[in-house]
Amino acid sequence: xxxxxxxxxxxxxxxxxxxxxxxxxxxxxxxxxxxxxxxxxxxxxxxxxxxxxxxxxxxxxxxxxxxxxxxxxxxxxxxxxxxxxxxxxxxxxxxxxxxxxxxxxxxxxxxxxxxxxxxxxxxxxxxxxxxxxxxxxxxxxxxxxxxxxxxxxxxxxxxxxxxxxxxxxxxxxxxxxxxxxxxxxxxxxxxxxxxxxxxxxxxxxxxxxxxxxxxxxxxxxxxxxxxxxxxxxxxxxxxxxxxxxxxxxxxxxxxxxxxxxxxxxxxxxxxxxxxxxxxxxxxxxxxxxxx
Amino acid sequence: xxxxxxxxxxxxxxxxxxxxxxxxxxxxxxxxxxxxxxxxxxxxxxxxxxxxxxxxxxxxxxxxxxxxxxxxxxxxxxxxxxxxxxxxxxxxxxxxxxxxxxxxxxxxxxxxxxxxxxxxxxxxxxxxxxxxxxxxxxxxxxxxxxxxxxxxxxxxxxxxxxxxxxxxxxxxxxxxxxxxxxxxxxxxxxxxxxxxxxxxxxxxxxxxxxxxxxxxxxxxxxxxxxxxxxxxxxxxxxxxxxxxxxxxxxxxxxxxxxxxxxxxxxxxxxxxxx
Numbered sequence: 042x043x044x045x046x047x048x049x050x051x052x053x054x055x056x057x058x059x060x061x062x063x064x065x066x067x068x069x070x071x072x073x074x075x076x077x078x079x080x081x082x083x084x085x086x087x088x089x090x091x092x093x094x095x096x097x098x099x100x101x102x103x104x105x106x107x108x109x110x111x112x113x114x115x116x117x118x119x120x121x122x123x124x125x126x127x128x129x130x131x132x133x134x135x136x137x138x139x140x141x142x143x144x145x146x147x148x149x150x151x152x153x154x155x156x157x158x159x160x161x162x163x164x165x166x167x168x169x170x171x172x173x174x175x176x177x178x179x180x181x182x183x184x185x186x187x188x189x190x191x192x193x194x195x196x197x198x199x200x201x202x203x204x205x206x207x208x209x210x211x212x213x214x215x216x217x218x219x220x221x222x223x224x225x226x227x228x229x230x231x232x233x234x235x236x237x238x239x240x241x242x243x244x245x246x247x248x249x250x251x252x253x254x255x256x257x258x259x260x261x262x263x264x265x266x267x268x269x270x271x272x273x274x275x276x277x278x279x280x281x282x283x284x285x286x287x288x289x290x291x292x293x294x295x296x297x298x299x300x301x302x303x304x305x306x307x308x309x310x311x312x313x314x315x316x317x318x319x320x321x322x323x324x325x326x327x328x329x330x331x332x
Numbered sequence: 333x334x335x336x337x338x339x340x341x342x343x344x345x346x347x348x349x350x351x352x353x354x355x356x357x358x359x360x361x362x363x364x365x366x367x368x369x370x371x372x373x374x375x376x377x378x379x380x381x382x383x384x385x386x387x388x389x390x391x392x393x394x395x396x397x398x399x400x401x402x403x404x405x406x407x408x409x410x411x412x413x414x415x416x417x418x419x420x421x422x423x424x425x426x427x428x429x430x431x432x433x434x435x436x437x438x439x440x441x442x443x444x445x446x447x448x449x450x451x452x453x454x455x456x457x458x459x460x461x462x463x464x465x466x467x468x469x470x471x472x473x474x475x476x477x478x479x480x481x482x483x484x485x486x487x488x489x490x491x492x493x494x495x496x497x498x499x500x501x502x503x504x505x506x507x508x509x510x511x512x513x514x515x516x517x518x519x520x521x522x523x524x525x526x527x528x529x530x531x532x533x534x535x536x537x538x539x540x541x542x543x544x545x546x547x548x549x550x551x552x553x554x555x556x557x558x559x560x561x562x563x564x565x566x567x568x569x570x571x572x573x574x575x576x577x578x579x580x581x582x583x584x585x586x587x588x589x590x591x592x593x594x595x596x597x598x599x600x601x602x603x604x605x606x
């Protein structure tokens with residue numbers, strides 16, 4: 042089983058009525074990897090992830106998650122086997138499930154009971170930054186705090202594999218940074234993570250590899266740095282001429298361009314910038330091309 | 333956010349888990365004040381209203397309250413089991429609570445065990461309150477023999493079981509949490525009117541009595557009448573007796589039918605979740 046990747050998907054298909062939500066996805070995520078799935082709304086991200094989580098049935102294809110077919114694990118009567126599989130998988134769904142009248146501490150402690158080797162509830166609450174809300178009823182939490190509670194419930198069982206479906210929606214920038222630190226922390230502990238997100242900087246900051254899904258197909262898989270060959274894309278150098286007009290040029294050797302400019306201006310080049318396409322640039326081009 | 337790896341807690345045993353789940357449900361119930369007031373006090377409030385309006389007797393010196401209390405106990409059990417669950421479960425389904433439980437290793441039956449424990453606690457509390465208020469204010473005569481208490485116990489237990497199972501089964505009817513009260517309340521209300529909760533059952537049109545005989549509430553009321561009314565009143569029942577074997581049979585059949593529906597139609601996720 043150790044040669045087996047944490048997640049292996051072959052030819053995954055799922056249609057709702059006549060609409061193909063997922064039209065033949067192949068995907069592999071290695072043990073210990075953080076994989077980010079990017080894509081516009083309705084591209085098939087959540088459908089794919091929920092099939093892997095055992096919530097939805099697929100129409101066709103092979104799926105193995107930690108060596109188990111989630112659909113089999115979810116079947117009635119799968120019993121002990123399904124429970125063992127669920128022990129090893131943590132899930133943070135896109136929507137929050139609310140327990141209005143219970144406190145943060147009560148909910149986390151309750152979920153800890155479900156797992157054979159659950160983490161210490163107080164430590165997990167601390168880890169997601171809700172220590173000062175332990176006694177607060179969950180309905181009094183802000184959107185970002187509710188999301189942190191979701192994450193706490195996702196990791197309380199110390200999963201080998203963690204699914205995070207748009208985990209930081211509604212976070213302020215500071216909370217997002219803290220969340221990233223938590224994810225890096227989990228990754229350092231060996232947790233495999235499959236993340237979906239709308240925030241490209243999030244994928245860039247966290248993911249070992251990103252996959253772009255559009256119209257139910259995985260159209261690119263690569264490291265964030267080289268997705269869409271952006272690492273070898275031309276750099277854009279722009280500056281201002283002595284007359285005040287903006288000038289720009291694309292070049293494979295921007296250092297030479299800058300050196301040349303420096304010589305020409307004999308010192309500071311006014312308004313000098315050197316840029317390469319951002320992840321967002323290549324992403325938008327990709328999904329634009331697929332649409 | 334720190335990297336502390338601390339001691340772990342072992343998984344709770346199945347029974348322990350079910351009790352914890354029940355405790356969580358009861359705690360949630362007790363913390364929502366409106367629910368507590370309306371659910372626990374409703375039957376007692378109804379007896380206050382009806383007992384104050386109808387001060388007469390229904391023959392042989394038996395007060396109307398003595399008849400009406402049986403309907404109110406039955407209504408209380410139906411509210412706690414059927415109405416509460418058939419409304420609460422779709423709401424929890426909408427809020428994603430069920431989906432979240434499904435994603436954990438919690439055995440599915442534990443969710444239902446938690447609901448059953450909650451219903452049990454509510455049913456006992458509201459029945460005790462109702463009997464206390466009725467005895468103190470309207471001179472209700474409580475059952476006077478161990479045999480009658482035993483009948484009270486098994487009829488209530490079988491009735492609440494049937495209602496609870498029907499509530500879980502009916503929870504799949506409402507498509508959204510918001511529509512649940514609109515779907516469930518009329519069913520409960522109509523059953524109350526045709527099953528002899530508010531009026532003496534035999535004074536209802538025969539066709540209405542026949543329709544009511546198909547549903548559990550009528551039999552629950554009838555079983556409870558055998559406990560709270562003198563034995564001679566059995567002669568006023570449609571079949572000439574309280575017919576306890578039939579009460580047990582119909583309630584038992586409803587348990588089986590509702591259980592079968594629960595097992596085949598229960599939905600953990602909403603339609604849009606696929």
